[in-house]
Amino acid sequence: MQREVEQFCDFLRKKGLKLTPQRLRIAETVFVTHRHFTADQLYELVKKVEPLVGKVTVYRTLEHLVDSGMVEELSINKGVSTYEHVAGHGHHDHLICVHCGKIVELSSERLEKVKNEEAEGRGFQVLSHSLKIYGLCPDCRPKST
Amino acid sequence: MQREVEQFCDFLRKKGLKLTPQRLRIAETVFVTHRHFTADQLYELVKKVEPLVGKVTVYRTLEHLVDSGMVEELSINKGVSTYEHVAGHGHHDHLICVHCGKIVELSSERLEKVKNEEAEGRGFQVLSHSLKIYGLCPDCRPKST
DNA sequence: CCCTTTGACGAAACAAGTTTTCAATTGAAA
DNA sequence: TTTCAATTGAAAACTTGTTTCGTCAAAGGG
Numbered sequence: 001m002q003r004e005v006e007q008f009c010d011f012l013r014k015k016g017l018k019l020t021p022q023r024l025r026i027a028e029t030v031f032v033t034h035r036h037f038t039a040d041q042l043y044e045l046v047k048k049v050e051p052l053v054g055k056v057t058v059y060r061t062l063e064h065l066v067d068s069g070m071v072e073e074l075s076i077n078k079g080v081s082t083y084e085h086v087a088g089h090g091h092h093d094h095l096i097c098v099h100c101g102k103i104v105e106l107s108s109e110r111l112e113k114v115k116n117e118e119a120e121g122r123g124f125q126v127l128s129h130s131l132k133i134y135g136l137c138p139d140c141r142p143k144s145t
Numbered sequence: 146m147q148r149e150v151e152q153f154c155d156f157l158r159k160k161g162l163k164l165t166p167q168r169l170r171i172a173e174t175v176f177v178t179h180r181h182f183t184a185d186q187l188y189e190l191v192k193k194v195e196p197l198v199g200k201v202t203v204y205r206t207l208e209h210l211v212d213s214g215m216v217e218e219l220s221i222n223k224g225v226s227t228y229e230h231v232a233g234h235g236h237h238d239h240l241i242c243v244h245c246g247k248i249v250e251l252s253s254e255r256l257e258k259v260k261n262e263e264a265e266g267r268g269f270q271v272l273s274h275s276l277k278i279y280g281l282c283p284d285c286r287p288k289s290t
Numbered sequence: 291c292c293c294t295t296t297g298a299c300g301a302a303a304c305a306a307g308t309t310t311t312c313a314a315t316t317g318a319a320a
Numbered sequence: 321t322t323t324c325a326a327t328t329g330a331a332a333a334c335t336t337g338t339t340t341c342g343t344c345a346a347a348g349g350g
Contacts, residue, residue, distance in 0.1 A: 016296095016297085017297080017298090018296090018297060018298065018345095018346075018347095020297095020298065020299080020345095020346095022298085022299075023298095038336095039336085039337080040336085052300090053299095053300090054299070054300040054301075055300085055301095055337095056299080056300060056301080056337095056338085056339095057298080057299065057300070059337070059338080060298085060299095073223070075220055075223055078218065078220050078226060079224075079307080079308080079335070079336065080335085080336065080337095081223060081336085081337085095264055095267060095269050097269075098272060104267065104269070106263060106264070106267065108259075108263045110259060110263070111259050111260065111263050114253075114255060114256050114259050115256065115276070115278060118251060118253045118255070118256050119240055119251070119278045119280060122240060122249065122251065122283075123282065123283035123286075124240050124242075124249070124278065124280045124281065124282055124283070124286075125280045125281040125286040125287075126278055126279075126280040127243060127279050127280040127281065128278075128279045128280075129276065129277060129278040129279060130275075130276070130277050130279075131260070131274065131275070131276045131277075132274060132275050132276075133260060133264045133269065133271055133273075133274040134271075134272050134273045134274060134275075135264065135269045135270045135271040135272040135273075136269065136270040136272065137268065137269055138267075138268035138269070141268075141269075141270040161325095161326085162326075162327090163316080163317055163318075163325090163326055163327065164317080164318090165316080165317075165326090165327065165328080167327085167328075168327090183307095184307080184308080185307080197329090198328095198329090199328070199329040199330075200308095200329085200330095201308095201309085201310095201328080201329060201330080202327080202328065202329070204307095204308065204309075205309095205327085205328090223337095224306070224307070224336080224337080225306080225307065225308095226307085226308085
């Protein structure tokens with residue numbers, strides 16, 4: 001975790017942005033959380049450690065984190081943005097259980113390759129993509145008896 | 146188009162819902178529009194034909210249309226829902242140009258197959274999925290000289 | 291050391307999209 | 321025709337996220 005926080009500090013310094021206690025706390029919370037979260041959930045988590053942090057600061061810091069490339073926005077739910085930190089994960093897709101809400105990460109070279117080929121076959125230059133597969137996870141799917 | 150509107154009427158009847166002129170107008174507009182639209186854009190389109198339809202009714206009817214499976218929500222832009230009717234199209238993915246905003250539909254048997262295999266290989270029972278590929282369309286990408 | 295400058299802070303106001311409330315109305319079954 | 325739940329549209333409420341604004345604090349120059 002320390003690794004990622006320092007990387008974010010470097011990013012701030014390079015951008016001429018200041019390293020405030022609030023940003024530090026928020027970044028720490030983000031990188032210590034190994035699951036997806038909304039801005040508001042993050043705000044609640046940070047408040048537990050440091051109640052003096054405002055919601056606006058969480059939003060603003062989240063923006064910087066996304067800017068730095070260390071956090072990604074998922075838009076899984078309509079109307080509310082969901083985030084995750086990608087440090088040490090690399091790009092991946094998501095399997096989402098419609099029953100229990102569990103989100104499983106999926107990395108597949110083969111899938112990446114096919115995606116790129118199909119897009120480029122249509123003249124598109126691929127910059128990024130987002131694949132979400134909805135279904136029933138192993139725990140929620142009907143058992144095969 | 147008539148085909149789809151009738152199918153929607155059947156859906157309403159089966160659900161014990163009423164067939165009002167407003168719903169008819171909204172459904173007609175949806176199935177006559179062969180591109181993506183937001184709730185507000187749909188409202189504006191409907192108003193041209195029938196100015197007496199309220200925005201709320203458009204939202205509510207859109208809900209029924211999504212319920213019937215004849216319209217899908219895309220969540221391409223954050224903060225505003227984008228829809229498209231799927232009648233006669235079948236499932237497809239989307240290539241989205243980050244420069245001009247153009248949306249191109251992409252259907253690929255091969256891609257579908259790989260997606261399903263990867264998900265099921267992890268014990269997931271696939272119900273649906275959403276793939277959005279962001280990049281530069283043929284018109285916007287740098288020309289290879 | 292003090293002063294100035296430049297973000298940064300948080301509360302509150304604002305904005306956009308969508309949903310809910312509510313009283314009046316309407317479609318369709320009996 | 322009668323009845324009644326479903327539907328309607330205006331307005332208000334709600335949700336998420338952004339902007340404004342007065343205040344503050346750290347860094348750097350004089």
